[in-house]
Amino acid sequence: MESRIDYYPTHEHEGFKFRRGRTLPFGATMVPNGVNFSVFSSAATACTLVLFRKHEPEPMVEIEFPQEFRIGDVYSMIVFDLDYEELEYGFRFDGPWEPAWGHRFDKSKIVGDPYAKVIGGRDVWRAEPDWNDMYGHRSRLAFDDFDWEGDRPLETPSKDLVVYEMHVRGFTASPTSGVSAPGTFAGIREKIPYLKDLGINCIELLPIFEFDEWENSRRHPETGEWLLNYWGYSTLGFFAPKAGFAATGRFGMQVDELKTLIKDLHKAGIEVILDVVFNHTAEGDHRGPTISYRGIDNRTYYMLTPEGYYYNFSGCGNTLNCNHPVVRNMVLDCLRYWASEYHVDGFRFDLASILGRDQNGAPLANPPLLESLAYDPVLSKCKLIAEAWDAGGLYQVGSFPAYGRWAEWNGKYRDCIRKFIKGEMAQVGEMAQRIQGSPDLYYYRGPTASTNFITAHDGFTLWDLYSYNWKHNEANGENNNDGSNDNDSWNAGWEGESTDPETNALRRKLVKNAMCLLMLSRGIPMIVMGDEMGRTQNGNNNAYCHDNELAWLDWTMVDRNTELLQFIKGVIRFRREHPVLRGDRFFEHRDVVGSGRPDIRFHGTQAFWADYSAGSRCLAVELCGEHATPRDDAIYFAMNMHWDGLPFQLPYAGDGRSWKVAINTSMPSPHDIYEKSQAPRLENQGEIIVGPRSIMVLIADRL
Amino acid sequence: MNVVITEVGDVSTIRLDGSIDGKTAPLVREQIAPTLEKASKVILDMTKVNYLSSAGLRLLLLVYREFAAKKGKLVLLNVSPEIQSVMSHTGFLSFFTLAGSDVEAMGAFA
Numbered sequence: 001m002e003s004r005i006d007y008y009p010t011h012e013h014e015g016f017k018f019r020r021g022r023t024l025p026f027g028a029t030m031v032p033n034g035v036n037f038s039v040f041s042s043a044a045t046a047c048t049l050v051l052f053r054k055h056e057p058e059p060m061v062e063i064e065f066p067q068e069f070r071i072g073d074v075y076s077m078i079v080f081d082l083d084y085e086e087l088e089y090g091f092r093f094d095g096p097w098e099p100a101w102g103h104r105f106d107k108s109k110i111v112g113d114p115y116a117k118v119i120g121g122r123d124v125w126r127a128e129p130d131w132n133d134m135y136g137h138r139s140r141l142a143f144d145d146f147d148w149e150g151d152r153p154l155e156t157p158s159k160d161l162v163v164y165e166m167h168v169r170g171f172t173a174s175p176t177s178g179v180s181a182p183g184t185f186a187g188i189r190e191k192i193p194y195l196k197d198l199g200i201n202c203i204e205l206l207p208i209f210e211f212d213e214w215e216n217s218r219r220h221p222e223t224g225e226w227l228l229n230y231w232g233y234s235t236l237g238f239f240a241p242k243a244g245f246a247a248t249g250r251f252g253m254q255v256d257e258l259k260t261l262i263k264d265l266h267k268a269g270i271e272v273i274l275d276v277v278f279n280h281t282a283e284g285d286h287r288g289p290t291i292s293y294r295g296i297d298n299r300t301y302y303m304l305t306p307e308g309y310y311y312n313f314s315g316c317g318n319t320l321n322c323n324h325p326v327v328r329n330m331v332l333d334c335l336r337y338w339a340s341e342y343h344v345d346g347f348r349f350d351l352a353s354i355l356g357r358d359q360n361g362a363p364l365a366n367p368p369l370l371e372s373l374a375y376d377p378v379l380s381k382c383k384l385i386a387e388a389w390d391a392g393g394l395y396q397v398g399s400f401p402a403y404g405r406w407a408e409w410n411g412k413y414r415d416c417i418r419k420f421i422k423g424e425m426a427q428v429g430e431m432a433q434r435i436q437g438s439p440d441l442y443y444y445r446g447p448t449a450s451t452n453f454i455t456a457h458d459g460f461t462l463w464d465l466y467s468y469n470w471k472h473n474e475a476n477g478e479n480n481n482d483g484s485n486d487n488d489s490w491n492a493g494w495e496g497e498s499t500d501p502e503t504n505a506l507r508r509k510l511v512k513n514a515m516c517l518l519m520l521s522r523g524i525p526m527i528v529m530g531d532e533m534g535r536t537q538n539g540n541n542n543a544y545c546h547d548n549e550l551a552w553l554d555w556t557m558v559d560r561n562t563e564l565l566q567f568i569k570g571v572i573r574f575r576r577e578h579p580v581l582r583g584d585r586f587f588e589h590r591d592v593v594g595s596g597r598p599d600i601r602f603h604g605t606q607a608f609w610a611d612y613s614a615g616s617r618c619l620a621v622e623l624c625g626e627h628a629t630p631r632d633d634a635i636y637f638a639m640n641m642h643w644d645g646l647p648f649q650l651p652y653a654g655d656g657r658s659w660k661v662a663i664n665t666s667m668p669s670p671h672d673i674y675e676k677s678q679a680p681r682l683e684n685q686g687e688i689i690v691g692p693r694s695i696m697v698l699i700a701d702r703l
Numbered sequence: 704m705n706v707v708i709t710e711v712g713d714v715s716t717i718r719l720d721g722s723i724d725g726k727t728a729p730l731v732r733e734q735i736a737p738t739l740e741k742a743s744k745v746i747l748d749m750t751k752v753n754y755l756s757s758a759g760l761r762l763l764l765l766v767y768r769e770f771a772a773k774k775g776k777l778v779l780l781n782v783s784p785e786i787q788s789v790m791s792h793t794g795f796l797s798f799f800t801l802a803g804s805d806v807e808a809m810g811a812f813a
Contacts, residue, residue, distance in 0.1 A: 085725035085758050143757055147764075147798070186792040247792045253757050260794030 007032075009080050013063050016051075020069050021076030026333070027115025027239070028141050030084055035141065037089065038076035039113060040326065041297045043103055044095040047075040050110050052088040052138065054120070057130075059110075062092070085252070088120055088138035089113065093296055099286065099308045102299030110135040111295040112237060114330060117142035118252060119210040119237045125169065125183065125244030126213060126228070126547065137212070137236050137291055142255045144341060151263050153345045154271050155381045156201060158407065158448035158524055159584040162572055163273065164200040165457055166529035167231070168208060168245045169547070176555040181247035185254070185261040192268050198532060199572035202271040204348055206457055207232035208258070210240040213547070215282060220477045227477055227545040231457065233350060234282040234316065236291060238334040262343050271345035273383060274338060278331055279354040279390065284317035285310045300326055303361055311361050313354050315391030322355045328369045331355075336378040346383025348409070348451075353390040356401055363394055367401055374403035385409065385451055398441030402449065407524065410438055410450040417454050418465070418488035421513050423641045423693065426614040431639075432602060435621060437522030439586045448584050450523035454514050455531055458484075460541045462531035465489045466510040467496060472539030475550060483542030496539060505668070508534075508564055509693060512665040512672065513639075515568050516695045519575040520621075520637055522583060532568040533557040563669040570673040574662060574697070577676065580628035580635055595626035603638075607649045617641040618690075622651055625702050634700040637663075640690040647689050650682075653700040658685055662699045666691025706734045714812065715742040716780075720751040723759030732762055739766065743775045746808045750781040760795050767799060776800075778808045 009017030021036045022029075029036045037049055048064045065075040090112055095105030112119065116139035121129060129136065172179045172187030179190040188203075195203065211232040218227050232242065246254035262272050281301075283294045286309055293301035303311040303319040310318040321327050338344045349355060356367040373384060388400040388408040397411050413434050420427040433440045437447025455462045460471075469491045473483045492498075492506045511534065518525045529535070530553045537543050543551045558565060575581050587600040602610040603620035610619055618640050625632035636659065638648040645666075653659045660679035665672060674680065679699060682688065690696050704721035715738050723731060739745065747763075755763070763779075770777050778800045782790070790796040802808035 083725045085756055143761060145761065147794075180788065181792060184792075189792075248789050251756065251789060253760075253789065253793050256757065256760075256793035256795075260792065263794065 011066065014061050016061050016063060016079055017081065018063060018077050018079040021078045023071050023074045023076050025115075026074075027113055027117065028089060028139065030141060031078060034078045034080040035082050035084070035087070036076065036078045038074060039091055039296070040074050041093055041095070042073045042300055042326075043297060044093040044105060046094040048092040048094075049077060049079070050090045050092060050135070051079070051082070052090075052135070054086045054088055054140075057133065084141050084143070088135075088140055090135050090139055091296070102304045102308050104290070104294050104298040106290060106295055109290050109295050111290060112137050112292040113139040114237070114292055114296065115239055115333070116140065116237045117144075117239050118255065119240040119243070120252070122210065122212055122214075123243045123249045123252070125249075129214060137210070139237075140252065144255075146256065146259050148259075148263060148343065151266050151343060153339065153343050153381060154266055154269065156271055156345070157584065158383060159582045160576075161202045161271070161524045162200045162519075162575065163202045163204050163451070163524060163526040164195065164198070164529065165204045165206070165526055167206045167457065167551070168242070169230070170552050171529055172553070173547075174549065174552040174554055177553070178555065184245055184247040185257045186247040189261045189264050192264060192270070195270055196268050197569070199569055199576060200527070201269055202273060202345070203265065204273040204275060204526065206275050207235070207277055207350075208242050208245060208274060209238055209277070210236045210242050212236060212282060213244065218477065220475065223475070225548065228547050229545065230547045230551060231544040233277050233544075234280075235277050236282050238276075238278070238330070239337055259342055266343065273346040273348055273385070274344055275348045275350060276335075277350040278320055278322060279351040280314035280316045280318050280320055285312065288317055300324055303357070303359060313357065313361060313390050313392030313394075314351055319354060319357075319361070321359055322369050323358055323364065323367060325368075328372060331369060332372055332376060335373065335382070336376070339379055339382050344382070346385065348385040348387065350387055351390040352386035352400065353388055353394040353396050354392070356396070357392075357394070361392065365401070370401050370406065371403055374405035383407065398438075402445055404445065407449045407451055409456070410441070410452055410523065412441065413438060413450060413452045413521070413523070414454055414456075415488060417514065417517055420617075420639075420641055421510060421517070422488060422490040423617055423643065424488075425617075428610070428616045428619050429612040431619055432610070432612070435517070435521050436587055436600070443586070446584055447522035447586055448524060451526050452518055452521050452523040453526040454518055455528045456526070457528060458542070460487055460489055460539075461528065461535050461537050462511050462514055463507065463534040463536050464539055464541070465514070466492050466507045467498070467536065468539040469495060470539070471541040472496075473542050475538075475540055476542060476545055483540075487541060497536070506693070509665050511564060512567050512571075513693065513695050515571050516637075516663060516665060516697070517639070519571045520581060520697070522581070522586075525575070529553055530557070533565045534561040563672075566669060567673050570675075571663065574673070578628075578632050578635060579630060580623045580625045580632040583628065593626050595624055597624045597626075599624050599627040601651065603648070603651060605646050605648050607651045618646060618648075620648055631702050633702045635697065636700075637695060637697040638688065638690045639695050641693055643692050645689050645691045645694075647687050648696075649687050650685060650698075653685060657700040658682065659698040659700050661696065663695065663697035664691075665696075666694035704730060706731060708735070708738050710742075713742075714744045714746060714809070716746040716748055718748040718751065722754035722756070723752060723762065724754065724756035725758035728758050728762040732766065735766070739770055739775070744812045745770065745775065745777045746780050746802075746805075747777060748780045749783070749786070752783070752786065755786050755789065760790065760793065764795060764798055776812055778802050778811045780805070780808050
């Protein structure tokens with residue numbers, strides 16, 4: 001490299017040597033003996049590179065880009081002899097302050113690089129920042145050499161996934177986790193054996209892009225407790241991992257720590273999906289701080305009203321202008337970076353419907369960004385999962401522009417299953433669709449387009465779903481006005497924690513019913529951290545601001561809620577043992593393989609007679625294992641959400657075969673779930689009694 | 704950063720004193736290069752290393768691998784618990800042979 005004819009400084013400023021840089025790639029790139037800086041602004045009149053020694057309050061030098069260094073709208077420069085590790089950088093942009101025209105340049109502010117690979121300033125979680133820092137979120141460089149030892153994204157078929165949604169900090173922050181580095185990537189790594197034992201094969205991480213936990217921080221008016229931005233749905237930079245989530249963040253080694261976690265998860269057969277937030281940034285509306293995008297090219301990065309204010313389709317103050325070609329490329333570069341540099345297996349897009357809006361906010365029939373992502377060569381094996389709605393009223397579950405690639409969080413699955421389990425009327429017909437992977441919504445995409453979930457981080461935990469009729473968000477300090485009121489929850493007779501054994505037994509049964517349905521449905525099941533052991537948030541259904549025991553996983557529940565945990569492990573194992581539950585095509589309701597039976601049949605309390613009338617709360621499903629690849633046992637499951645026990649007439653198991661009990665949620669442990677070899681044969685092969693609000697699953701060995 | 708090199712029999716011991724970061728790493732590398740050139744058994748005594756930065760870790764791994772490639776054996780002696788935990792969290796630890804005492808280090812060559 002050093003023999004290149006263009007590799008020498010041509011300029012000098014205050015002892016710093018530099019020369020014209022390369023326009024691409026954007027961001028700061030290490031080159032031999034120097035760093036190449038490149039940044040875009042369509043409307044700036046001048047740009048200055050500002051360099052800091054790490055943690056120093058004042059810059060060590062400011063170098064204005066000579067006009068001949070600008071090509072098109074891109075300013076680039078190579079600065080020589082910089083210590084990569086000790087460097088922090090930013091920019092000052094000169095340009096008009098004309099909000100009505102969309103311009104908000106302010107040369108007095110130092111702004112961060114949209115392509116920063118590391119961002120300094122919040123290196124240690126909850127460490128009180130220097131509020132007077134002239135440049136609070138500082139762009140840094142990252143070493144990108146890492147020894148992956150033959151690892152690459154796992155490419156697990158979507159149909160086989162069991163997803164576990166978790167918060168990096170919440171998973172091990174509690175002292176009860178017993179890990180050496182609580183609340184960090186390293187902490188998750190220590191818990192890999194637990195995840196493997198649970199049987200899940202994919203974790204979905206709540207936002208891990210750098211954010212400011214202090215954003216909108218306040219003390220609770222009564223308790224005085226700090227309320228923070230714990231969830232992190234407010235991105236400072238799309239390329240930088242959250243330093244405060246790394247045990248080594250204080251040394252700036254979060255990149256290596258996260259990569260090490262992902263490498264070891266992959267070794268254990270566990271994929272990693274990131275929850276990514278491209279709908280808005282942490283800059284808020286016109287009253288918010290200038291951190292990066294606003295001061296670099298406000299009109300490009302944000303959707304603006306004709307008056308120059310911010311459209312707010314995200315509910316968070318601003319809306320990223322995702323279908324502007326430059327912003328679209330940034331999103332693409334970002335996802336490619338995470339897929340190739342971090343070996344991330346997939347992405348879940350927060351409020352993804354925003355990504356389908358044009359620059360004025362109108363929904364597009366053929367959104368270029370979504371299409372680009374669907375056909376991208378680097379992302380082609382990544383899971384792309386949309387939260388198919390936004391805060392601007394666009395609800396696209398079943399109609400999200402998918403290009404044969406996009407899957408969705410199936411909100412309708414959640415709503416229907418919740419209503420069915422609590423015994424609401426007129427749910428059976430829709431249930432039949434949901435169990436099959438929602439062909440009514442995804443007929444042309446297949447069942448793996450449906451991420452099935454009953455709970456998510458946002459809303460009640462599964463235990464609270466059956467302990468509370470109403471949300472109890474007083475701890476958020478907003479007079480219980482925040483959080484959803486449409487929970488379809490049921491408190492099982494008593495609001496809140498109960499000491500009554502019967503109430504608790506009923507709650508456990510309802511939780512088991514929910515987990516059963518999730519694992520028996522076609523599609524991609526997703527469970528939430530802690531639901532497998534009955535985690536509670538005391539009825540809080542919007543714990544975004546709690547960095548405390550309310551939101552952290554309490555690991556003592558592993559021993560206290562053994563029954564639930566054992567059952568849920570068992571039902572996950574049941575799904576993974578039975579390919580007939582995991583097809584990636586919809587059922588055809590006919591005999592396709594010559595087994596003498598259709599691939600799926602619906603029954604009611606009478607065989608072959610499913611009752612879809614409004615008063616019915618029962619449905620039974622029979623799956624033909626001969627239709628599965630590889631061939632599988634036959635499975636029959638009866639769902640009785642009625643408050644009384646009911647007899648279900650069984651279909652004939654087949655010549656030489658008999659029905660055995662795999663699961664019965666009305667029975668206490670250990671008779672609630674059996675390993676296959678232990679499954680007891682039914683005495684009466686013609687009928688079963690399914691207990692009140694219970695599910696029974698039967699298997700008949702394959703021929 | 705201070706580097707002291709001693710030889711006992713066919714084992715060379717390199718004592719590092721100070722922190723290894725982006726600035727000192729190239730100097731360390733320069734100073735230990737002649738020893739690595741001729742020796743085949745090397746103990747890198749880390750007792751007095753108080754900080755290892757990202758660049759420091761990378762240098763160490765690079766040296767270790769180059770040395771291993773020419774059939775040399777390098778052992779890290781007395782890495783402080785704090786540095787060990789950083790090396791563990793960042794995945795570097797598993798690549799190295801560590802020893803907690805001279806005897807253990809000599810044993811690693813057997």
